[in-house]
Amino acid sequence: MTPNTAPKIIRILGVIRQSQTHDDTISPANQRAIQEAWVAARNLSSRDGIRYVIVGWAEDLGVSAGKTTPWERPELGKWLTDEKAEEWDMLLSWKLDRVCRSALDFATLVKWLEDRGNTFACTNDPIDLDSPVGRAVAQIMAILAELELNTIKGRNLDNHRYMRQSGHWGGGRIGFGHMRKPGTKEIVKDPEMFEVLKEVVDALETQSLGSIATSLTNKGIPSSMDRQRQLRGEEIKGEPWSASTLSRVLHSRHLLGQREYKGQVIKGQDGTPTIFYEPLLKFSEWQRIQELLDVRSRGKGVPQKNTMLLRKVGECGVCGKPLHQQSAKRNGVPEPLRYRCASITHKYNGSGQERCSNGTVKAETLDAYMENGLLEWHGNKPWMEKMFVPGEDHSEELKQVEDAIKMTRKEKDQGLYEGDEESYLARLKNLIDRRSALLAKPSRPSGYEFRPTGKTVAEHWASLTQEQKNSLLIKMGVLISYKVENRSLSVDIDWGDIERIERLAQGMSTD
Numbered sequence: 367m368t369p370n371t372a373p374k375i376i377r378i379l380g381v382i383r384q385s386q387t388h389d390d391t392i393s394p395a396n397q398r399a400i401q402e403a404w405v406a407a408r409n410l411s412s413r414d415g416i417r418y419v420i421v422g423w424a425e426d427l428g429v430s431a432g433k434t435t436p437w438e439r440p441e442l443g444k445w446l447t448d449e450k451a452e453e454w455d456m457l458l459s460w461k462l463d464r465v466c467r468s469a470l471d472f473a474t475l476v477k478w479l480e481d482r483g484n485t486f487a488c489t490n491d492p493i494d495l496d497s498p499v500g501r502a503v504a505q506i507m508a509i510l511a512e513l514e515l516n517t518i519k520g521r522n523l524d525n526h527r528y529m530r531q532s533g534h535w536g537g538g539r540i541g542f543g544h545m546r547k548p549g550t551k552e553i554v555k556d557p558e559m560f561e562v563l564k565e566v567v568d569a570l571e572t573q574s575l576g577s578i579a580t581s582l583t584n585k586g587i588p589s590s591m592d593r594q595r596q597l598r599g600e601e602i603k604g605e606p607w608s609a610s611t612l613s614r615v616l617h618s619r620h621l622l623g624q625r626e627y628k629g630q631v632i633k634g635q636d637g638t639p640t641i642f643y644e645p646l647l648k649f650s651e652w653q654r655i656q657e658l659l660d661v662r663s664r665g666k667g668v669p670q671k672n673t674m675l676l677r678k679v680g681e682c683g684v685c686g687k688p689l690h691q692q693s694a695k696r697n698g699v700p701e702p703l704r705y706r707c708a709s710i711t712h713k714y715n716g717s718g719q720e721r722c723s724n725g726t727v728k729a730e731t732l733d734a735y736m737e738n739g740l741l742e743w744h745g746n747k748p749w750m751e752k753m754f755v756p757g758e759d760h761s762e763e764l765k766q767v768e769d770a771i772k773m774t775r776k777e778k779d780q781g782l783y784e785g786d787e788e789s790y791l792a793r794l795k796n797l798i799d800r801r802s803a804l805l806a807k808p809s810r811p812s813g814y815e816f817r818p819t820g821k822t823v824a825e826h827w828a829s830l831t832q833e834q835k836n837s838l839l840i841k842m843g844v845l846i847s848y849k850v851e852n853r854s855l856s857v858d859i860d861w862g863d864i865e866r867i868e869r870l871a872q873g874m875s876t877d
Contacts, residue, residue, distance in 0.1 A: 374416045378405060379445055381459040382425040394425060397460040404458070404489040421454055435471050448482070457486045541620030542590035543646045545597055553643035556597075562587055563621075563646060566612070570658050572837040575609035582607040590615060616655050621647045630782060631773060638770045638797070649765050674705075675733045675832060676846060679839045682707035683849035683858065684724040692726060703729040705848075725850030735857045736839075736846055737827075744864055745824035750816035764804045771797045816863075823864070 382397045405418045424442040437443045442465075444450065457479070459465050465486075466472040479486055540546060543563045545556040562582070569578050583606040590611070592602040619625070623645035625632050632640050647655075680689035687708040694701045709722040774794055777783045783790055819826070830838060843862030848855060 374414075376416060376418045376456055377421045377454045378418055378456050378458045379454040380420055380423045381442060381457055381465055382423060382427075383429055383439070383442075383459075383464045384427050385430045392460070392464075394427060397464065398423070400460050400489050401458055418456075420458075430467075435468075436465060436475055446478070451482045451484055455484055457484070459488055460490055462488050462491045539591075540594055541618055542593065542615045544620065544643060545594075555644050555646065556593070559587075559593060560646060566616070567647070567651070567655065570616070570655065572833070572840060575612050575659075579607035579609050579612045582612075613659060616659060619652075621645070621655075622649060622652055630777060638767060638800075649762050649769075653765070674729070675836055676705065676729075676736065676839070677836055679736075679836065679844055679846055680705060680732065681845065681847045682709070682722060682724050683847040683856070685709055685722040686847075687722065691729065705729055705732050724848075725853075727848055727850060727855060731855070732846065732848060732857070735848075736844075736859065739859055740827065740861075740864070741824050744861070745822060745827075747823050749819050749821045749823045749826040751819050764801065767797055767801045767804065771801065 378401075380398065380401045382394050384392055384394055384397075402420070405420055408416075408418050422445065424439070424445050426439045426441045429439055437446050445454065457465065462472070466475060476486070540553060543556055543559050544553050545559075546552070547554045566578055566582070569581075573581075587607070588596055588602055589605040589607060592605050595602050615621075619631060619639070622639070623641045623643050624639045625642050632642075674691050676689060677691075678688070681687065682689065685707060689705045690708050692704045692706045694704075704726040705728075706726040707722045707724045771794070774783075774790075774797065778790055785793075827835065827838075842864050843860075844864060845860040845862065846857065848857045
């Protein structure tokens with residue numbers, strides 16, 4: 367008989383893995399080339415008739431061996447089944463860590479291979495599974511690979527911790543109103559969206575979040591994510607604004623130039639919040655926004671549609687409850703709008719209380735009292751704009767230190783502080799000492815002052831819409847009340863800051 371001289375074929379499955387696709391030192395092309403060269407060299411040096419043939423590739427890119435087992439990887443996992451294991455004899459990789467970063471995963475893989483008569487080799491690691499000593503060496507190398515992974519993780523964590531503590535931006539989502547300066551990693555103010563933010567903050571006093579969100583969408587203002595896509599030159603998705611997304615923007619501390627990590631504000635060694643980029647708002651302004659949003663969350667927000675000149679301006683002259691707008695129809699025909707005391711909506715059946723005795727009044731009548739009185743008594747006076755003027759003091763810094771003290775204590779009470787007791791007490795002492803130093807300094811608080819605009823009160827009033835007029839009356843603290851007794855109407859108006867404007871124009875004291 368003719369002897370069987372056919373060479374023994376070792377079918378190889380080449381394994382390629384890379385966590386970061388931009389790392390050229392372990393690029394997929396390099397890994398493939400090294401394995402192909404290893405196969406060619408083995409075939410050239412073979413003395414026992416064994417031939418090595420690559421029958422397939424399992425290439426997993428952007429996949430971490432520390433977070434996935436070999437069976438969980440998209441490509442390699444397809445080959446690690448009983449059926450596919452019959453199509454190859456040897457797993458081949460550049461290094462052991464391309465397959466496993468866990469000693470347990472490697473031990474499991476070795477047992478799986480042995481049970482099916484398959485084996486494993488590396489081009490750059492001396493792996494030999496054909497002997498007990500070789501398997502022991504391979505297991506030690508797997509442990510070293512796992513240790514190396516833990517070292518890398520620790521180094522990355524230390525780097526991220528340093529970036530946070532030193533105020534460097536290390537990547538991630540950029541908040542609305544900020545942008546990345548072209549060609550750098552510097553985060554700067556986005557001039558266009560900063561103007562939008564100021565409009566939103568102004569509108570928040572008198573409009574609901576839903577109303578503001580609808581207005582932003584109708585104006586074509588891009589959402590926070592769309593704006594970042596736009597700045598990167600990418601196609602925007604046209605995401606509409608909503609009350610919830612607007613709320614997240616306004617709640618975020620990025621408006622103060624700060625960032626959060628695991629739900630906590632990132633602080634420096636002295637315990638105060640780290641400033642990563644230019645703040646868009648003063649701390650007092652941000653606090654005011656949080657107060658307004660808190661009111662919204664308790665269900666006391668402003669209505670989405672305002673058609674009342676005297677909304678939040680009028681009150682009942684009998685019981686002091688706010689005025690509501692009343693609409694009705696008679697024989698299907700709408701009747702004139704009227705103002706009424708809010709007590710009319712309350713049910714007193716069986717409570718022993720009586721409903722307020724005040725009557726209703728036509729809206730046009732009470733509105734006319736307000737407008738005629740304003741123009742008659744104040745129309746010719748100069749209109750002075752109420753402007754916020756930052757004080758020459760340390761109130762802003764003091765508020766932030768107070769806030770930092772409160773947050774530091776809260777973190778400790780809730781078990782969220784990661785340092786030891788000594789570092790906690792040192793941080794708290796630094797903050798308290800800083801607060802004491804600020805309190806000891808002379809201060810003049812921030813406040814408002816009135817500046818002339820060159821217009822009269824009548825001219826300014828005529829330029830406003832109905833909603834703007836209502837907003838103005840609210841801001842100026844104007845209050846109108848009425849009584850209807852025996853069909854006789856009496857009206858009383860407190861002009862609030864409009865009265866102060868007149869006294870300022872006359873050079874009188876405003877106290």
